[in-house]
Amino acid sequence: MPIGAFARRSGLTSSALRFYADTGLLPPAETDPVSGYRYYGPGQLARAVALRRLREVGMPLAGVEAVLGAEAGEAARLLDEHVARIVDQAAAVREKAAVLRSALGKEEALPLGAVKGPVLADAVEQVLTAAAYEPGTPALAGLRVEVDAEALTLTATDRYRLATRTLVPAEGPARTWAGTVDGAELRAAVGGIRRCPAVRLEALSHGIRFGLGGRGDRYCRLVPEDFPDHRLVLSSLGGATTRVTASKELLLRALEEQPGADAVLRVGGHGLTVGTVDDAGPRLAVPATVTGRALRVRFEVTTLHPAVSAAIGPDVLLDLRGHDRPVTVRSADRGDLTTLAMPAAPAGTAT
Incomplete structure (x- = not known):
């Protein structure tokens, strides 16, 4: 394909392709000896895209050549080393900028x-x-x-x-x-x-x-x-209809053992269970003290798990307000860290 078409497919400009051809990183598959027009083959597209992405993350030409010529594992190692250097340089720049701020005036x-x-x-x-x-x-x-x-x-x-x-x-x-x-x-x-x-x-x-x-x-x-x-969110929460006190470790374990992306908390007079959305999977009992009305609330594990995990101390306190209202997660004995977690929408409803 001509250089213009190859440029559009690879995301590289025609001038960049000429430059990479001259450096030997991406020579054209064929050059017309009379007109000098350059043509590229479909098999070169993957290399061109990889070259573009490596340059987008600031990889120097020598590094690009090394990565493109390496086996997969070695290429990944070279890329990781480059990223680490960039991060270190950014930290050094941040420190120097802080010093410069002071030097520019109090x-x-x-x-x-x-x-x-x-x-x-x-x-x-x-x-x-x-x-x-x-x-x-x-x-x-x-x-x-x-x-x-x-x-x-x-x-x-x-x-x-x-x-x-x-x-x-x-x-x-x-x-x-x-x-x-x-x-x-x-x-x-x-x-x-x-x-x-x-x-x-x-x-x-x-x-x-x-x-x-x-x-x-x-x-x-x-x-x-x-x-x-x-602050508007916090002030509009309203009172809890159900309060649960449970072991942080056991609740986290129950969430981790759920096979799906969502978990359903069932709260009632018999305590707390954590199960699957379709009720086909295991329903794990978590010893808990429960006050208030029975509830069934569905959560994405990626939402509820970190909220529980961040709580301070061995026990967590859950204040529930309904299947579609935020749950408040706090330490049972220390209330200075509070997390709200939104339930997942029931199946078939808009989010």
Whole structure:
């Protein structure tokens, strides 16, 4: 096929194909000796697409040549090494940018208080289990931080789950403040935060600075997009109709042993069971204390399992409100971490 047609099918421009032909990475199958027109065969398409994708992830030409010429296992190893280098370079750039910010001028900072590093790190990891990356909605991958005179509240949501945890800072803030912190940058900072006895938080115009004492500072940028109105969700929940207290370990085990993507919780006077949607599979009994009316609620395992897993302590408390209302998952003895999980729609209904 002529170079133009091959360019359209491979996603490479004609000029890029000429360049890769000249470097020897992708020579044409045939070149007209009179006109100089280049022609490519269908068998070259897979190599062209792989070449394009490797360049899209920043692979240098020498690396591209090595990957394309390697066996599958070796090619995967080379790609992993390249990604690791990119991640390390990004971390180094982030650190240098933080130093550069300070060098450009003293930016006015708002003190947000101090929190024990291990406690803050645990809270960030627990709450971020409810975050999710979605193109076009970066706020869903972030962590909402709200500070007032009494508490530091962390919240994340992917619209199907919502997790929130409240911490009491050792020192109160200068005033109330709220912002959404980039989740990826915060995850990268968790290791340093965890090793610091006390972390001082300061709000800047476009980010949060975590003061780690002798370990230096970590800076995480703010996401400018609006965070979902989680306070409206929390205030409109209404009271629970059924309350269940169960072993976290046994409930997780029952969810893990379900063969399908969904699991059905049946709650009643005889306790709690976890079974399949069609009732054909095993129905596993989980010892539990139940108060309120009987319910049958269907959940996606990928929604309920992380909500239960993130709970603090050996027991979890489930507040159920019906088959189509969010369930609140809390620790039975500590209520400062709360997760909401949406049930799955019953079969045959719109989601």
